[in-house]
Amino acid sequence: MTHYNEAIPAAPRKPDWRDKAACRSDNTDRFFHTTPTRVQEAKGTCFGCPVMYQCAQGALHRGEENGVWGGLSEGQRTTIRKKYKIHQLQNLDTVKTAVDNALRAELHPERTLRDLWDQHTHPLPGGHIGWHGPVGSFSFHGIPVTPKQLAFQIDRGHKATGIIRRAPECPVVECVNPRHLLDNQERIQRRRAAEEAAVQAAAQEQHAADEALPEAG
Numbered sequence: 001m002t003h004y005n006e007a008i009p010a011a012p013r014k015p016d017w018r019d020k021a022a023c024r025s026d027n028t029d030r031f032f033h034t035t036p037t038r039v040q041e042a043k044g045t046c047f048g049c050p051v052m053y054q055c056a057q058g059a060l061h062r063g064e065e066n067g068v069w070g071g072l073s074e075g076q077r078t079t080i081r082k083k084y085k086i087h088q089l090q091n092l093d094t095v096k097t098a099v100d101n102a103l104r105a106e107l108h109p110e111r112t113l114r115d116l117w118d119q120h121t122h123p124l125p126g127g128h129i130g131w132h133g134p135v136g137s138f139s140f141h142g143i144p145v146t147p148k149q150l151a152f153q154i155d156r157g158h159k160a161t162g163i164i165r166r167a168p169e170c171p172v173v174e175c176v177n178p179r180h181l182l183d184n185q186e187r188i189q190r191r192r193a194a195e196e197a198a199v200q201a202a203a204q205e206q207h208a209a210d211e212a213l214p215e216a217g
């Protein structure tokens, strides 16, 4: 007896998508374990199943409370059922969207910031770096990120403070070389360092001028 046939007890039926179930000759118990490792094993079968969405749709409609169905755990099905009205789940495309969203992290492990950077940047002459990824801000783990923020975070290992601007010495408008970028905090530090250097230079100049004066008398 398969996982699927158990949920829909033996009854004469016409051939349908259930005949393509990856679990059709599987041990039913496999899909009803509760330890995370065993749940993931069952999900692994579903992720390779050609009728995963149809199976998920059926389980959502029947209100299956236990086990893995259509790649979804009990908690994931509960979340979907809270989010969608039952009539919306009659549409297979809606089910696909709901399932894909629920399983995104499992089916498509998120790329890292470094992956995005490597994929969307290219070298420019003079040590500058160009960006050919999404224009403006884009979503990463649901958080909007700009190319400059991405560059800054990868290079500095932390998020920027305030607005990121090109350093004055970088003349290339589209450059995202993180070493050519400064956030608010770094601009303030730079300005203070420049002011201190100017004060020191003025003091040294004054000292040199004093030294050069002929002694009175």
Ligand code: SF4
Pocket (backbone or CB within 6 Å): 003, 004, 021, 022, 023, 024, 031, 045, 046, 047, 049, 050, 051, 052, 053, 055, 056, 068, 069, 070, 071
């Ligand atoms: S999605 Fe999983 S539970 Fe559903 S039919 Fe396929 S293998 Fe069986």
